[in-house]
Amino acid sequence: xxxxxxxxxxxxxxxxxxxxxxxxxxxxxxxxxxxxxxxxxxxxxxxxxxxxxxxxxxxxxxxxxxxxxxxxxxxxxxxxxxxxxxxxxxxxxxxxxxxxxxxxxxxxxxxxxxxxxxxxxxxxxxxxxxxxxxxxxxxxxxxxxxxxxxxxxxxxxxxx
Amino acid sequence: xxxxxxxxxxxxxxxxxxxxxxxxxxxxxxxxxxxxxxxxxxxxxxxxxxxxxxxxxxxxxxxxxxxxxxxxxxxxxxxxxxxxxxxxxxxxxxxxxxxxxxxxxxxxxxxxxxxxxxxxxxxxxxxxxxxxxxxxxxxxxxxxxxxxxxxxxxxxxxxxxxxxxxxxxxxxxxxxxxxxxxxxxxxxxxxxxxxxxxxxxxxxxxxxxxxxxxxxxxxxxxxxxxxxxxxxxxxxxxxxxxxxxxxxxxxxxxxxxxxxxxxxxxxxxxxxxxxxxxxxxxxxxxxxxxxxxxxxxxxxxxxxxxxxxxxxxxxxxxxxxxxxxxxxxxxxxxxxxxxxxxxxxxxxxxxxxxxxxxxxxxxxxxxxxxxxxxxxxxxxxxxxxxxxxxxxxxxxxxxxxxxxxxxxxxxxxxxxxxxxxxxxxxxxxxxxxxxxxxxxxxxxxxxxxxxxxxxxxxxxxxxxxxxxxxxxxxxxxxxxxxxxxxxxxxxxxxxxxxxxxxxxxxxxxxxxxxxxxxxxxxxxxxxxxxxxxxxxxxxxxxxxxxxxxxxxxxxxxxxxxxxxxxxxxxxxxxxxxxxxxxxxxxxxxxxxxxxxxxxx
Numbered sequence: 202x203x204x205x206x207x208x209x210x211x212x213x214x215x216x217x218x219x220x221x222x223x224x225x226x227x228x229x230x231x232x233x234x235x236x237x238x239x240x241x242x243x244x245x246x247x248x249x250x251x252x253x254x255x256x257x258x259x260x261x262x263x264x265x266x267x268x269x270x271x272x273x274x275x276x277x278x279x280x281x282x283x284x285x286x287x288x289x290x291x292x293x294x295x296x297x298x299x300x301x302x303x304x305x306x307x308x309x310x311x312x313x314x315x316x317x318x319x320x321x322x323x324x325x326x327x328x329x330x331x332x333x334x335x336x337x338x339x340x341x342x343x344x345x346x347x348x349x350x351x352x353x354x355x356x357x358x359x360x361x
Numbered sequence: 362x363x364x365x366x367x368x369x370x371x372x373x374x375x376x377x378x379x380x381x382x383x384x385x386x387x388x389x390x391x392x393x394x395x396x397x398x399x400x401x402x403x404x405x406x407x408x409x410x411x412x413x414x415x416x417x418x419x420x421x422x423x424x425x426x427x428x429x430x431x432x433x434x435x436x437x438x439x440x441x442x443x444x445x446x447x448x449x450x451x452x453x454x455x456x457x458x459x460x461x462x463x464x465x466x467x468x469x470x471x472x473x474x475x476x477x478x479x480x481x482x483x484x485x486x487x488x489x490x491x492x493x494x495x496x497x498x499x500x501x502x503x504x505x506x507x508x509x510x511x512x513x514x515x516x517x518x519x520x521x522x523x524x525x526x527x528x529x530x531x532x533x534x535x536x537x538x539x540x541x542x543x544x545x546x547x548x549x550x551x552x553x554x555x556x557x558x559x560x561x562x563x564x565x566x567x568x569x570x571x572x573x574x575x576x577x578x579x580x581x582x583x584x585x586x587x588x589x590x591x592x593x594x595x596x597x598x599x600x601x602x603x604x605x606x607x608x609x610x611x612x613x614x615x616x617x618x619x620x621x622x623x624x625x626x627x628x629x630x631x632x633x634x635x636x637x638x639x640x641x642x643x644x645x646x647x648x649x650x651x652x653x654x655x656x657x658x659x660x661x662x663x664x665x666x667x668x669x670x671x672x673x674x675x676x677x678x679x680x681x682x683x684x685x686x687x688x689x690x691x692x693x694x695x696x697x698x699x700x701x702x703x704x705x706x707x708x709x710x711x712x713x714x715x716x717x718x719x720x721x722x723x724x725x726x727x728x729x730x731x732x733x734x735x736x737x738x739x740x741x742x743x744x745x746x747x748x749x750x751x752x753x754x755x756x757x758x759x760x761x762x763x764x765x766x767x768x769x770x771x772x773x774x775x776x777x778x779x780x781x782x783x784x785x786x787x788x789x790x791x792x793x794x795x796x797x798x799x800x801x802x803x804x805x806x807x808x809x810x811x812x813x814x815x816x817x818x819x820x821x822x823x824x825x826x827x828x829x830x831x832x833x834x835x836x837x838x839x840x841x842x843x844x845x846x847x848x849x850x851x852x853x854x855x856x857x858x859x860x861x862x863x864x865x866x867x868x869x870x871x872x873x874x875x876x877x878x879x880x881x882x883x884x885x886x887x888x889x890x891x892x893x894x895x896x897x898x899x900x901x902x903x904x905x906x907x908x909x910x911x912x913x914x915x916x917x918x919x920x921x922x923x924x925x926x927x928x929x930x931x932x933x934x935x936x937x938x939x940x941x942x943x944x945x946x947x948x949x950x951x952x953x954x955x956x957x958x959x960x961x
Binding site: 211212214215216217218220221222224225226229231240242243318321324325326327328329 | 409538566
């Protein structure tokens with residue numbers, strides 16, 4: 202079964218730990234975005250590794266591909282830095298700044314997963330909002346509202 | 362050979378654990394320690410950059426000595442000989458009173474204890490620890506001794522509580538407490554999280570009740586809660602404290618704090634009726650008698666309720682305890698050392714692990730730095746104060762040495778070196794070299810054992826400052842916030858999530874410097890509109906001590922008339938109101954008044 206990163210919006214405290222954890226090994230450029238909604242809620246936008254990846258569809262050179270293990274990966278050699286994937290992502294998960302002329306693309310910390318560890322953002326999350334699990338395990342609270350199959354909240358954006 | 366070495370973070374007093382994966386002794390990767398009971402693997406943005414402390418290009422590579430105005434690289438032996446020689450010379454001419462020594466508070470207990478005792482053995486009495494300005498006020502409350510003290514809880518107790526009273530923004534100071542707060546909030550039915558903060562902070566988002574006080578009136582609000590509890594005679598609660606709060610008027614407290622009377626009473630009832638409760642205190646700018654009041658609140662709210670303080674410095678608590686025990690009551694404190702240096706009574710200064718100029722950039726400090734005949738500084742990075750130094754020695758970070766630290770909840774944590782120091786030396790090595798050379802090379806002064814001294818001093822720490830409830834009630838009731846016509850805004854120093862304390866270490870972290878590299882001011886949206894200040898534009902903040910250009914951030918977090926600025930920048934600290942907290946003998950911030958003007 203494939204594991205993905207799930208986000209519980211009720212728990213996120215906006216500490217940017219996920220961005221920091223991702224930045225350090227990736228040349229100080231996080232592979233995920235973060236935004237604050239009107240000072241009411243925090244939205245860390247991590248890559249969802251979508252089933253039908255819009256970024257992969259948009260990529261003109263074929264650098265971004267959904268691979269056999271389900272991870273959407275960007276190969277550096279074919280990437281020309283055209284911003285198509287950044288524009289295409291419906292979640293805005295790819296940060297809008299290029300780093301060394303290529304977009305910062307989350308690769309689900311493949312190096313760590315290969316060793317049986319979990320992605321850095323999930324490990325570092327201070328509130329437990331980010332979880333790394335199978336879809337079957339992720340479905341829990343019936344009251345939760347699921348957003349795009351990857352984010353859940355009992356009452357989205359209800360905080361003041 | 363790949364080895365996993367465990368260590369702890371020093372960017373706040375929670376002390377999260379992590380693993381550094383080393384290969385052949387060299388640090389390669391940061392990994393998360395899920396077995397650690399305090400953080401269970403999580404790290405905040407500052408902790409995630411721990412490796413940068415080891416491999417930052419800004420780390421000092423070797424010692425240097427100033428000759429005719431220019432710095433020349435030299436060996437460690439020659440630099441320590443130079444320092445020892447100059448200090449001995451000045452001491453011979455002017456007496457031991459002409460030498461001052463300031464030790465950073467974020468060093469190990471053993472290093473701090475050794476510096477104080479070693480200096481004392483040489484006859485130097487002007488030696489003190491530089492307590493972080495963010496922590497000094499609450500630290501002085503650590504000495505307060507009540508006849509009925511409240512419990513001091515450990516950090517691990519937080520998730521078992523039914524009610525949390527959080528004073529300050531704990532999710533910004535120590536974001537890893539988020540898991541504990543979430544397990545209280547979502548893990549039980551009917552749990553209460555009461556947040557006392559003038560700011561609509563991230564912590565207040567998780568509250569069941571947000572008491573939005575006026576800045577500086579937090580202790581008064583706690584007073585109000587105590588009065589609400591003691592006034593209510595039902596339930597047979599022990600009402601020993603009732604008489605001290607009889608003269609207080611809840612209506613006036615509600616007016617002074619800006620919190621509705623019903624909210625004060627309801628919060629008090631909620632905290633009282635919880636079976637288990639904790640008061641989380643985040644050190645900041647307005648803490649006079651906050652801990653004392655929290656102590657009384659816990660006592661009147663039933664058995665078992667306790668306090669957990671959170672400090673900006675990793676070892677602020679250890680440093681404070683050591684210096685309370687090891688320093689004699691008549692010896693000079695840090696502000697007095699600065700005063701004596703600016704008056705040229707102290708002619709030489711030795712700084713270990715403290716960026717004096719960035720931490721306290723007052724006129725007095727700048728005068729002191731130019732008046733001093735000789736300044737020696739040992740630190741991890743090249744700090745601002747080193748521009749004035751005559752000798753610079755690279756200090757090892759806490760990851761490269763052995764020692765102990767006292768974290769929140771009185772937790773004593775031991776450290777083992779993750780990697781051997783490359784070009785730097787541990788604090789103990791540097792100081793024992795300098796001290797022994799000053800005595801003519803006869804070994805450690807008086808054969809001092811740093812671990813034994815530290816251990817003994819920490820166990821001898823007692824809360825001896827006599828406080829009576831009647832005296833603190835009087836003091837708290839009398840605190841007032843001043844605002845002036847010329848400077849209509851109240852400016853509150855408020856941390857940024859990516860930085861720690863004075864920013865001398867975190868400003869070197871590449872990502873943190875990008876996320877928060879330019880000083881800003883958070884201004885209420887309506888105030889912005891009234892002054893025609895656009896979000897992201899530059900504004901001039903004018904105060905009595907000077908002015909600084911900042912980027913404006915229009916925000917709903919603060920109420921009208923209040924601005925917040927991050928104290929991690931020297932430019933902001935220069936215009937901040939830095940005064941002396943007499944009780945602790947340390948520098949502190951006061952909220953101050955300012956005026957805003959649009960700049961191009």
